[in-house]
Amino acid sequence: MCGIVAVSCARPCVEERRLVSALDAIEHRGPDGRGYWISEDRKTALGNVRLAIIDPKDEGLQPMFNEDGSVGVVLNGEIYNYKEIRQNLKDEHEFLSNTDTEVLLHAYEEMGVDVVHSLRGMFAFAIYDERKGTIFVARDHVGKKPLFYYQGEDFVVLASEPSAIKAFVKNLSKNPLGAFYLFAHFSPLPEQHFFENVKLLRNGEYMIIKDGKVIEKKKYYTLKFDKRVSDITSYVKELHRELIRAVEYRLIADVPVSLALSSGVDSTLLASIITKELNRNDVSTFTVTVKGAGEFDEVELASKVAEELNLDHAVVEFDFEDYIKLTYELTKKVGLPITDPSLVMGYGMAKAARERGYKVIIVGEGGDELFFGYPVYKQIYELTLTLSSLPLLELPFWVVKEVRSYYNKALCYATLHKLVTARGLSLRSQCCEAFPPELCDLLVLSYRVLESLSAPRNLAERLLSYEYNQRIPNHLNLKVDFYSMAASVEARAPLLDYKLIEKAMSLDPAWKRYIMMKEPKLIGKLILKKYLSEETWRKVTSRKVGFGQQAKDVLMRIAEEEAPSRLKSSEILKKVIDPNIFERYDTKRLSFVAWQVFSYSVWEEVIATW
Template sequence: MCGIAGILTEAAAAEAEGHLRDLQVMTKSLAHRGPDGEAWWVDPSKRVFFGHRRLSVIDLSPAAAQPMQYSERYTITYNGELYNYIELREALLKKGYRFRTESDTEVILAAYQEYGKSCVEQFTGMFALAIWDADQAELFLARDRMGEKPLFFTWHQGRLLFASEMKAFWALGLPRQPDPHQVLLYLGAGITGIPLKPVQSFYTGIFQLPPAHTARYAYGSGTWGELELTRYWDLTGRVTSVEGHPNAATEQVERFRALLKASVQRRLRSDLQVGSSLSGGIDSSSIAALVKELGVENWTGFSAVFPGFERDESAAIQLLAKELNIQSITCSPTETTLLTDLEKLLYHQEMPIESASALVQYKVLQRAAEQGITVLLDGQGADELLAGYPSYIPWFLQEIWRSGRYASFLKELNAFKAHGWTGGWGWKNRLAAWFPQAAQEQLIKKQAAAIQRIPFAEQAYIAASLRPHDLFKPFVTSLQDILYYDLTMGRLPELLRYADRNSMAFGREIRLPFLDPALLEFAYSLPASAKMQNGYTKWILRTAMSGHLPQPIAWQKKKIGYEPPQESWLQQAAVQEEVLQSARVLVDEGILQKRYLDRPKTGKAAAGAADWRLLVMGKLLAV
């Protein structure tokens, strides 16, 4: 993992020194992403400037440093890991290619020469990269399928700038102007992003290359100020049926387990020690169990625990560590942690965070850095891929109801209730099942209403900033529909941002086995019954790991995962004072009414979400 940056000028620069100095300022701002070295490259035309901050993980030698050149034609600056680089390297060797390093970077360059822009379809990994083709005078940008690695760009004063993080642009003095619509979206609904405009970032004038996209700019095309974007992959598999195939369900479980194990094995490729996040849930526990099954010794798991908190996972973590003989290293963030580390966290995140869980992950990764573990496996993506959140249960039940399988519906409804689900089922769910478009429209109206009801918001700010046409909720007729939304537009992109920035804050690398393309495509195509069954979420994962994990972990009924006592923290006097300070910033920005500052303190936990959002947004705007 690394930090990358680049500058393209509209015309050849008479003097390259100024652009090179700016590039060095950009890479310096990304030093945390690559603590092992930095380098820069200037094309002889003096129009193209690449910078790189290196985190050495595979081939630690100086020969693997970037920016790297290949075949006297291509130059790359690249952030990420290619997990199948060994297999690709062998295939390219058979085609006559030769390599001078053992790095995945050189494999990418050779693959680009062999396959052109379609090379990304060959890659299994996480990446954001830029390749300059000197012969064609063309820039090629690419980002991995799910967007694990970020890539931002902007056009400014006759230059195209790109970087791993937006702070590289701000380091040059570019304006930092949050999109007012997204400010409202966060304060009202706790989310950011515009699903139907994935190129737009949280900040006006700064853009992002969407996941599973490539971009191209060719000098002489007459399109300065525009990038030609192309989507190269999508989750489009149809749901497979098991009806009439008595062994299909068993075969699906076996294939799922084989794909997950292979994914874990590939993500163990590293020249440095590897560990994992360990929350006590089935996702991270499954990864740890498969690691041990693959024969890895001296495994370390990093966790957050909250003694005395009702949702503390200490017992599950201890049970798993004992069962698998894992060294367990924990941290215990408190409200003091929130006070001391929130600003540092937001500096790295650059955007709002939904809850204090992001802070907990930040501290877990800090703990890993203190122990000298550079690479960590993590279970992110499993909940969105395999329907792990309780909020998916109504959508699953609606799919069954919509199909007319009422006996199956009652069986599953009662099973979920028996396992403690309290979500309820009523006439609104039946209407949503029968009239999905009306349900979609109602959810969009609900989101708009939440924004209109932001406590003490200035109505003039809402009127000037809210863009109703940018509000979006998915059209859902099946469980797969809502999972697609959360995998590609909703929950997961935000969680991947947390993971990237939190890991890079300490020069660590997070690898996500559940996001392997082969596993993604297979699991996405599975029927809803493979994901939810007999009152359990993530059915296929539980079944696949049932004989390999302690039963209380494999078949646990609650969903937690790094959840801190956020409401309790927010009620502390020192934290409330910080909320008030943030509110003053929002008042000064014309977002909140001044009378908010004189409101009586309720001390109620119900105000927790609103207080959290004020706290975070005020800290971001105060920078």
């Protein structure tokens, strides 16, 4: 795991001091070493800061070059199947290390851009090919590793975080549309991020850059829903086997590994497979909680699970003051708004793991989507049935406009409900009142863009397609990457393995709908039952607690004490959301909106000092 930087110019423009400054900005991503290379004509550069996990010796430092120096690479992430790939490469390659990075380098020599189809892992990389005069960059299938880029007049700079890009761009200005989409989509769209002209490469996408210009951009992977498995028994067995394999891959490391353990199905299932199937009891577990969590506190049950599985366990607890302090600390490192309050909790947990000597932590993100477990899925189905009988004229004008021009009325309602109502704004009049009218068409347009990525026609799979095309790669995965790498820890998410996701999505739509409506996380619960005592299994499978719920008291204090004044003092926020929203609506229903206002305001404070 690392942080990377790459530059391509049409003229000699790379300055060593700027490259060093860029690496300084992301040093938290790789405190174990750094390296950089600048071409003789100063038109191209590669840089890396390293978190040493696979073959931590100096031979693993990046950038890495092939034997004649004509191809070089910087990699952020892990290629889990690198040993299998290496076995299939020609014997002519000379390996100087046992790293996945060097395997990627030589695999590119043989396969070219098609190398992306052979990779299983989490990655964002840049490969310089002197013979072609190009830089080839790619982001993994599900988007677990970020890659931001800035297109200047005659140069392109790429980096793991925008703060590194700033070293090459004199004036990075805030993008108001990034703030707007923060409230509309949980996070900005890749093409409209928080900084003007700074974009995020989409998941499953690659680019080819030459002479300071992007000359090709291609989507090499899109999740398909073309397989239909209706035999639930065989489906569970196959999914279980693929899950074990995904977990086994994430245990590959030359350093100690830890696990984030909540009291839920996902992390408990991972802990069970690690101990019961893979016989690894050397993995320590961490549970995070906030003072005042009350009924949402997960410590007692998580501790019981760890004891039953014979795993070392530690609890990380902090209060309101810690929360605020960590928010500022995390914002300064990441250089972006902390869009979700769970980032702060994850950061606190990752820091605790690092302080105890762990560079790797396995996390349960992705389980709610993989096992169709979000309660909101059921709410969407019920909402669809209700709204399908309402007259169109009773809905906001911009929803009516969308419905009349788009065949799937149900999905329009459902998407709006999930992305807006879930954070305290009602589907009808409040939604239109919260956002300025001139921005409504942009919101509708953004939905259309997302819809174009979604082939399935049934509601269950269209929702899941949205999750894997937008929310997971551009919100959930960035969240996990930022909170872990800010603490110099690599987070690995087995439940976001793309092969595992493909297997999970092969279930017949009728079964998906049944699970969403009647028995959320049925598959995960069935698999977990094999590993736990009946008492513990019933406790784990009978409750659903999220990070945000544990921080409810923190969020309420922010909604009451911080957000209203911060909203009115931010020129950008006042343009994208009603500045009087906290006076007009119930604060309890606006706690997430309050967090987004607060985190954006903190970010504005931080970048004002850059």
